[in-house]
Amino acid sequence: MELTLKEGLQYVAEKVVASEDTASKYGSGLVEVFATPAMVGLMENAAMNAVLPHLPQGCGTVGTAVCVTHIKATPVGMKVWSAATLVKVEGRRLHFEVTARDEQGEIGRETHERCVVDLAKFTKKMERCA
Numbered sequence: 001m002e003l004t005l006k007e008g009l010q011y012v013a014e015k016v017v018a019s020e021d022t023a024s025k026y027g028s029g030l031v032e033v034f035a036t037p038a039m040v041g042l043m044e045n046a047a048m049n050a051v052l053p054h055l056p057q058g059c060g061t062v063g064t065a066v067c068v069t070h071i072k073a074t075p076v077g078m079k080v081w082s083a084a085t086l087v088k089v090e091g092r093r094l095h096f097e098v099t100a101r102d103e104q105g106e107i108g109r110e111t112h113e114r115c116v117v118d119l120a121k122f123t124k125k126m127e128r129c130a
Helices: 036-054 119-129
Strands: 010-016 059-070 079-090 093-102 105-118
Touching: 010 036, 036 059, 036 079, 036 093, 036 105, 059 119, 105 119
Parallel strands: none
Antiparallel strands: 010 079, 059 105, 079 093, 093 105
């Protein structure tokens, strides 16, 4: 698998915070605000989509590391965005800087690592583990 990914690739993912995105629903807290795990999911989605159109056919990425800071709470009904930038390519290992914002400003940031995989091989390997 030959990769031709270039640093600087970007993507912005967005959603409106729903009740199923809250800390109380995730079990990560007791309040009805955007859950940290939901924010991380949105951030991973942005990173994945930043490179997906540039990967060889049959390839995808899997998350391998996350270092996140959740700065402020976001209520249900507010729009949130996550912007990911590919900052370093090390073979199949991809490093991203990612921020999250709501309608009032920054709510989080993370460094994120993903690994490029052959989806068919990865799936077959997981099926053997089941």
